[in-house]
Amino acid sequence: MGLGPETIDGNTMNVGTSKSKARKQILNDDEEGDGGESRCWIKFRLFGSCLSSRSKVDSSVSGSSSQYAESESTNDTSRCQPLAQAVSSSTNSNIESIPSTPKVDEELRIASQLRKFSYSELKLATRNFRPDNLLGEGGFGCVFKGWVNENGSTPVKAGTGLAVAVKTLNHNGLQGHKEWLAEVNYLGELINPHLVKLIGYCIEDNQRLLVYEFMPRGSLENHLFKRSLPLPWPIRMKVALSAAKGLAFLHEEAEKPVIYRDFKTSNILLDADYNAKLSDFGLAKDAPEGDKTHVSTRVMGTYGYAAPEYVMTGHLTAKSDVYSFGVVLLELLSGRRSMDKTRPNGEHNLVEWARPYLGERRRFYRLIDPRLEGRFSIKGSQRAVQLAARCLSREAKLRPQMSEIVEALEPLPNLKDLACSSSYFQAIYAARVNVNTNARSGVRLQPGSLKNAQPTRSPSIQNRSHASPYNQFQSFQSPNPKIS
Template sequence: MGVGPEAINGGVVDLGNSKSKVRRKILNEDDEDVAGENRCWIKFRFFGSCLSTGSKVESSVSGSSSQYAESKSTNETSRDQPVAPVISSSTTSNAESVPSTPKIEEELKIASQLRKFSYNELKLATRNFRPDSLLGEGGFGCVFKGWVNENGITPVKPGTGLTVAVKTLNHDGLQGHREWLAEVSYLGELIHPHLVKLIGYCIEDDQRLLVYEFMPRGSLENHLFKRSLPLPWSIRMKIAVDAAQGLAYLHEEAERPVIYRDFKTSNILLDVDYNAKLSDFGLAKDAPEGDKTHVSTRVMGTYGYAAPEYVMTGHLTAKSDVYSFGVVLLELLTGRRSMDKSRPNGEHNLVEWARPYLGERRRFYKLIDPRLEGRFSIKGAQQAVQLAARCLSREAKIRPAMSEVVEALEPLPGLTDMASSSSYFQAMSAARAGGSSLNARMGNRLQPPARSPSMPNRYYGSPYHNNSNNVPPFQSPVAKKS
């Protein structure tokens, strides 16, 4: 069961300006050295990568988050693709990239009220990182289920005490110490009902682990795309509201505004009551200050979710997150992935496929997940589609602020004008069913003429995609420091 903020013994340390200085130093290093690391992320393929014979727990390197879910099979891979790998002419060894413990302890002053676990305590809490304790994996490392004392750090018997999720650092991966430190820096400071609660951490020799509240329903990605039963409309809209509130807090309410940079379904976790919380802050950045309009940084994130202006220029703003939210809202509406090459040409990229329907009020129903079978609010769906269109505007300035998004979404979960009771929807469904039957009877008469071998194949897909899911994505230009 998910654990709320009241169950955590501790709080936020107020270090004034020194806190911000430490965080800026830690999290903006990539602005100083955009090409200083190998960021070519690859997909996790083999279950054995997560489990090793020694104390070292190996994992994957992935464009997807280190989300966890009670039902996720470890040989399943996300279809997310990294936005733009930045290839360095020289790579840095893990020994060089992980600072010594005394140095890191100084940097961790901002999180001094988090619980500090020993490696052995977390090893016992997860039953020696057993395979049946594995919840999921991602770019940072593997995530294991564990049990600790309600108000302390002592391991307890499974099923008792406080259930936690323990994220381990992948020693061989390309997301490493910097992302680990970013996670501690942000979640050690930011407390909100729609951000996953960081309970504690472990730093011991080369071991880097993080301990979170356990989210029993796993990720939104699993519920939308990997379950046979579709999420009900009201729950989809509730999740949209919760996630929007989390982003609005980061952008507009936090003492120091934050750009999340990796908003997607796999980073939205659900508690037992389907309350949504944002996880994985390894790519988060401090928002620009003063007269600055953007943060210039390497292009990182996930294909299909990244804002076009960010992909092309490397200029990161809060409106980049708003675009990503629009993509997730579209996924909630359609039940389709942001990128899906298993679909016909022209439908690989969700946003490009959906654009023709976003501005046409009478055709909005073509966007709604057919698995809902009319069990959705007509008014709510129309308003959500219009909001998605605003969030997905090609011009960043036109996109709404997240507080506006929250205001627009909040009434939608409670609307009860179900499409299934609408005579218009019933007639439309009957017409579609009749058309399908007619097509089946017509058989080959409706088939297009055979294509001549000399005729070129026209390609209607997204420019974000190459010919295969296994082909590395294109290299995006990254702006220099402004």
């Protein structure tokens, strides 16, 4: 994100005497015992890529969307990539246009509760955007942890006051400015426990920054795909339920309904108790009003999550979000990414791989993350698979509303009928382990060899090279999960 050297150099700041003293105190306190040379080089590497990251650029090309998608990195879900769209001259007039120059005063609707920060204040709050404070990198810039006064904009010593996440914005491209405006305008007005709280903003010369509440457990993406311990089943269902409540609020409860348009695991953040909150409203759009059935717009989003009818036509509806929710629900169930080219042929696209199992009640277990080793509810997983199938219907009108999804998910986190307690599912799991082991060793099983699989206990850590993290504990417990 266009953070140049002048951004990092504290000597360029021009602030009053009191703020200079505050800056000195904050930076000195933060650097004591730091051992600067011992900082992790990985963070510096990420920070370097952050400096050069690009803003999203709309893409309108001829040809199929699948051809475009093949050229994208399918494993990078932290960025929201534009989806290609075959656009005819007849549809161009309906597509949103980018203004030649930003008209900030006319476009910015500032909610009264938002705080206005100066650039120097946020620079101090994040310790000059130090790599040590880097939380992550998104499609529009880097996010840094900072600390500000509980009731104001003054930066304070690390570990005191209010912890915040400060998102910077790329400077190259007006589209980034548009998305910054959308974020302020939507999150400034939309208040809900399942949306990340926007605390304030900074608009100063060409600087555009946003200040959010700090979410201590990070993104769902990290927990599902980048942690050694698998996310427990009750937590997965809790996350699905609270994320669904966020979308239901946007679609059915907000004063002016909103289509989120970018629902994916990297945009679902978790608080200390694993409650999910939606973040990044840069692509959000007002839902159609009156007798309008859809919004015509550029096809933007992340490949693998976008609804097929939206990719083909550019017609955006609330049911587009429902499809994306179905993809995320599948990711929660399976532990697989929506797009993953490291998997065998035929399994790159999660939805296409899963479709044969979605409609067959007796084969649903093939969709469940094997790392759970049977620690999932049989009834709950069956209901969740059926719900995912409805959300992923190719016919948009057959998909449920988000309020229906919330109702269906409500009981799932608390179901206790674990598959590992069933001899039938123990046998299935044992057979599945044998198939995977033989596949890796090149052994080919004869037809019907799985029919006589007997219930067995999972191998112990000592006898198994790929032991489950669950077996490291007699009773696995996530940190302070409050299932409600």
